[in-house]
Amino acid sequence: MLNSTASVMEEYSLARWARQLKRSALQDMLVVGSKPDLISFAMGLPAPELFPIAGFIEAAARVLTDESSPLQYAPPFAPLRTQIVKLMARRGVTCCEKQILLTVGAQQGMNLLVRLLLDPGGQVLMDEVIYPGFQQVVEPYLPEILTVPHDHESGMDVEAVEELLSNGARPAFIYAISNGHNPLGASLTEAKRQRLVQLAAQYSVPILEDDPYGFLTYENEALPPLRAFDERWVFYIGSFSKILAPALRVGWIVVPETLIPQLSAVKEASDIDTSTLTQRLVSAFLHDHDVHSHIALLRRTYKSRRDAMLEALDKHFPSTARWHAPASGVFVWVEMPEEVNTLDLLQTALETVQVAFIPGQAFSVGRAKPATNCMRLNFSHCNEERIAEGIARLGQVCLKQ
Amino acid sequence: MLNSTASVMEEYSLARWARQLKRSALQDMLVVGSKPDLISFAMGLPAPELFPIAGFIEAAARVLTDESSPLQYAPPFAPLRTQIVKLMARRGVTCCEKQILLTVGAQQGMNLLVRLLLDPGGQVLMDEVIYPGFQQVVEPYLPEILTVPHDHESGMDVEAVEELLSNGARPAFIYAISNGHNPLGASLTEAKRQRLVQLAAQYSVPILEDDPYGFLTYENEALPPLRAFDERWVFYIGSFSKILAPALRVGWIVVPETLIPQLSAVKEASDIDTSTLTQRLVSAFLHDHDVHSHIALLRRTYKSRRDAMLEALDKHFPSTARWHAPASGVFVWVEMPEEVNTLDLLQTALETVQVAFIPGQAFSVGRAKPATNCMRLNFSHCNEERIAEGIARLGQVCLKQ
Numbered sequence: 001m002l003n004s005t006a007s008v009m010e011e012y013s014l015a016r017w018a019r020q021l022k023r024s025a026l027q028d029m030l031v032v033g034s035k036p037d038l039i040s041f042a043m044g045l046p047a048p049e050l051f052p053i054a055g056f057i058e059a060a061a062r063v064l065t066d067e068s069s070p071l072q073y074a075p076p077f078a079p080l081r082t083q084i085v086k087l088m089a090r091r092g093v094t095c096c097e098k099q100i101l102l103t104v105g106a107q108q109g110m111n112l113l114v115r116l117l118l119d120p121g122g123q124v125l126m127d128e129v130i131y132p133g134f135q136q137v138v139e140p141y142l143p144e145i146l147t148v149p150h151d152h153e154s155g156m157d158v159e160a161v162e163e164l165l166s167n168g169a170r171p172a173f174i175y176a177i178s179n180g181h182n183p184l185g186a187s188l189t190e191a192k193r194q195r196l197v198q199l200a201a202q203y204s205v206p207i208l209e210d211d212p213y214g215f216l217t218y219e220n221e222a223l224p225p226l227r228a229f230d231e232r233w234v235f236y237i238g239s240f241s242k243i244l245a246p247a248l249r250v251g252w253i254v255v256p257e258t259l260i261p262q263l264s265a266v267k268e269a270s271d272i273d274t275s276t277l278t279q280r281l282v283s284a285f286l287h288d289h290d291v292h293s294h295i296a297l298l299r300r301t302y303k304s305r306r307d308a309m310l311e312a313l314d315k316h317f318p319s320t321a322r323w324h325a326p327a328s329g330v331f332v333w334v335e336m337p338e339e340v341n342t343l344d345l346l347q348t349a350l351e352t353v354q355v356a357f358i359p360g361q362a363f364s365v366g367r368a369k370p371a372t373n374c375m376r377l378n379f380s381h382c383n384e385e386r387i388a389e390g391i392a393r394l395g396q397v398c399l400k401q
Numbered sequence: 402m403l404n405s406t407a408s409v410m411e412e413y414s415l416a417r418w419a420r421q422l423k424r425s426a427l428q429d430m431l432v433v434g435s436k437p438d439l440i441s442f443a444m445g446l447p448a449p450e451l452f453p454i455a456g457f458i459e460a461a462a463r464v465l466t467d468e469s470s471p472l473q474y475a476p477p478f479a480p481l482r483t484q485i486v487k488l489m490a491r492r493g494v495t496c497c498e499k500q501i502l503l504t505v506g507a508q509q510g511m512n513l514l515v516r517l518l519l520d521p522g523g524q525v526l527m528d529e530v531i532y533p534g535f536q537q538v539v540e541p542y543l544p545e546i547l548t549v550p551h552d553h554e555s556g557m558d559v560e561a562v563e564e565l566l567s568n569g570a571r572p573a574f575i576y577a578i579s580n581g582h583n584p585l586g587a588s589l590t591e592a593k594r595q596r597l598v599q600l601a602a603q604y605s606v607p608i609l610e611d612d613p614y615g616f617l618t619y620e621n622e623a624l625p626p627l628r629a630f631d632e633r634w635v636f637y638i639g640s641f642s643k644i645l646a647p648a649l650r651v652g653w654i655v656v657p658e659t660l661i662p663q664l665s666a667v668k669e670a671s672d673i674d675t676s677t678l679t680q681r682l683v684s685a686f687l688h689d690h691d692v693h694s695h696i697a698l699l700r701r702t703y704k705s706r707r708d709a710m711l712e713a714l715d716k717h718f719p720s721t722a723r724w725h726a727p728a729s730g731v732f733v734w735v736e737m738p739e740e741v742n743t744l745d746l747l748q749t750a751l752e753t754v755q756v757a758f759i760p761g762q763a764f765s766v767g768r769a770k771p772a773t774n775c776m777r778l779n780f781s782h783c784n785e786e787r788i789a790e791g792i793a794r795l796g797q798v799c800l801k802q
Contacts, residue, residue: 007659008659008660008663011633011657011659012518012605012607012657012660013518013573013605014517014518014663015516015517015518015519015520015523015573016520018516018517018663018667021663021666022666043474045473045474046473048470048472048473051470051472051473053465053466053472056465056472057461057462057465057466060458060461060462060465061458061461061462064454064457064458064461065454065458069449069452070648071449071452071454071457071646071647071648071649072446072447072449072452072646072647072648073444073446073642073647073648074648104505104672104676105672105673107670107671107672107673108671108672111670111671111672115416115419115541116415116416116419117413117414117415117416118416119416119417120521122416133669133670133673136666136669136670137670139670140516140667140670172414172416204413204414206413232412241474245472245473246472246473246474246673246674246677247471247472247473247474247475247674247676247677247678248472248676248678249672249673249674249675249676256412256413258408258409258412258413259409259413262409262415262419262422265422265423265537266419266541268534268537269508269512269534269537269538269540269541270508270509270512270671271505271506271508271509271512271650271672272506272508272534272647272650273647273648273650274650275505275648275649275650275676275679276647276648277648277649277679278676278678278679
């Protein structure tokens with residue numbers, strides 16, 4: 001619980017869910033991680049030196065001088081939807097403009113869909129270890145959280161999903177990160193993808209497919225997202241945060257056209273419009289540049305950083321630690337022996353060697369045993385040298401455990 | 402209900418509240434209003450020719466080349482909070498940085514506060530004629546809506562608020578627009594302000610003070626907002642949309658410091674950050690320019706447009722119509738004789754004279770008699786000539802009723 005919540009509760013009558021509000025470990029880390037002397041593997045930050053700044057300066061000058069009032073309230077910028085249709089085609093997804101809603105990043109996409117689908121106290125289904133930002137989205141609904149275990153390489157246990165559904169569970173949706181899972185790094189196999197969308201259709205339970213990392217793949221082309229297998233039961237959530245820049249806050253969802261009016265109303269209620277200026281900056285950038293060569297640069301850079309991290313882990317971490325090479329995304333998930341508590345380890349690492357990561361328990365949900373012996377390590381933000389140095393330092397602390 | 406909702410419901414299981422989702426009249430108008438041949442008094446749009454474009458082009462070039470990664474995820478931009486403290490001081494409000502949370506416009510500010518305070522099915526208290534965007538914010542909670550009548554010049558009936566509270570009503574909050582009420586144009590008298598905050602404190606019910614128009618005042622300086630009278634029970638919602646530009650999507654709330662950690666968590670869950678880029682554009686603009694001389698320009702221009710509208714109403718509208726000169730804001734509220742239906746009138750106006758406005762019933766809430774004989778007219782967007790022309794045309798249609 002937030003330190004101040006008890007005193008707040010004496011004074012103000014908060015909504016029931018907010019009385020147990022926990023402080024976000026990730027938000028704390030964003031503040032800690034901004035100290036210059038720290039090597040942080042905590043946040044899922046893109047490499048800032050790769051932001052295509054020059055392209056955005058050009059775009060800003062042009063967009064701001066355009067006659068059509070880029071600073072006014074406006075309907076969603078139509079050309080950007082067309083550009084997203086093309087982008088999705090590169091991922092093997094066939095969709096059209098009328099199925100696309102522009103959002104303030106993937107995080108808002110989740111919120112809009114959850115708002116439309118979930119009743120207070122309703123059921124939701126997700127991995128037992130999952131992105132905390134999604135837990136935060138459903139928390140105010142005080143939902144019944146159903147969880148399934150996972151395999152470290154192939155992700156969500158789809159048989160466990162089937163068991164829940166065949167035993168009568170009727171969640172408002174299944175939340176799934178198909179590529180470069182946050183925090184596990186896993187990507188679903190093709191067989192799991194097919195089976196999961198079959199289940200969704202069979203039981204009429206939509207899948208919220210969160211896919212911020214789908215373009216960031218390192219072995220070969222990623223498998224197509226779940227949305228490529230089913231357009232009726234998969235609601236896709238995409239974002240420019242990891243392929244262009246997070247501070248633009250532009251993302252999108254792809255849903256059956258029939259849901260767009262409802263979602264537009266939910267979106268309007270949330271913040272009226274997505275910034276017309278940032279929508280148009282993204283659109284201008286996509287118009288002027290080959291985004292796929294930019295994505296190729298990101299893939300080369302992040303692959304090299306991933307490999308540097310894997311090599312350093314091999315060299316410096318105790319032999320009892322376990323991890324897998326992620327084929328996609330920006331995270332490596334490390335499992336330490338059961339008796340290691342990574343929250344304590346973090347404390348020591350911050351104090352003695354100035355290295356940060358996110359401890360596993362920040363990702364645990366529901367009744368599952370908290371992943372107290374795990375840690376999530378990001379490899380997209382630091383360069384190879386810093387990664388080698390940081391993992392070496394962290395390895396020292398691990399060896400002392 | 403949305404046309405498509407019935408068919409959607411056959412296919413997908415939406416949350417209970419969404420099954421009755423109505424299409425937003427304002428969103429429709431934003432699309433209609435973008436036709437070039439139409440004179441639209443519908444939306445609350447600022448005058449685009451007054452957007453300080455040159456200042457933003459300069460700001461964009463500087464901010465984007467700054468070393469500190471303006472495109473990265475980042476904590477809220479601290480200098481902007483300091484600038485907001487100074488801005489609030491000009492309104493007679495004493496506050497500090499630690500009481501300020503940056504938001505995606507006022508609309509998100511409302512959402513965050515409602516999320517923190519309102520339980521499903523809880524009570525909320527507001528005017529019986531009110532900004533539909535706020536109705537949309539509370540709608541998903543399926544709340545018990547308590548309404549109070551209003552006086553056309555002095556706004557909310559504060560005695561009616563007292564009656565509700567003394568009879569045992571305990572709403573999660575009182576929603577109030579103290580200056581340039583949307584849609585009524587009314588501003589609360591000083592006596593009403595004092596009484597309302599007394600009631601809030603006496604009954605421990607916070608006021609959500611929505612104040613997007615507080616800087617836009619035409620007779621003399623506006624009275625200080627409710628927040629100036631009480632810092633414990635008034636949660637203030639402000640925005641740069643009407644004083645700089647809506648497409649930046651930057652606003653703020655001022656709340657007791659003790660609530661900031663909770664609201665920060667709700668904000669993070671909503672969309673992670675407010676665009677660092679647009680936060681910094683606003684901050685750079687405020688640093689380089691005297692925003693108060695820009696606001697003075699807006700006040701002169703909008704006063705002249707308001708006066709043009711009042712003059713045209715006098716000249717062209719039937720003598721049975723009633724309105725008041727708004728001392729603040731961007732709307733005139735016109736009451737036609739009881740038997741006039743302004744939804745029909747709108748239809749005729751669009752078809753025969755190509756003039757748009759928002760009919761009163763779009764603003765009616767709860768069990769109050771819908772304001773079917775009223776219309777909201779915006780005077781900030783069109784220049785004096787267009788206003789005179791549009792009101793003359795609309796007057797023709799009214800006279801035929």
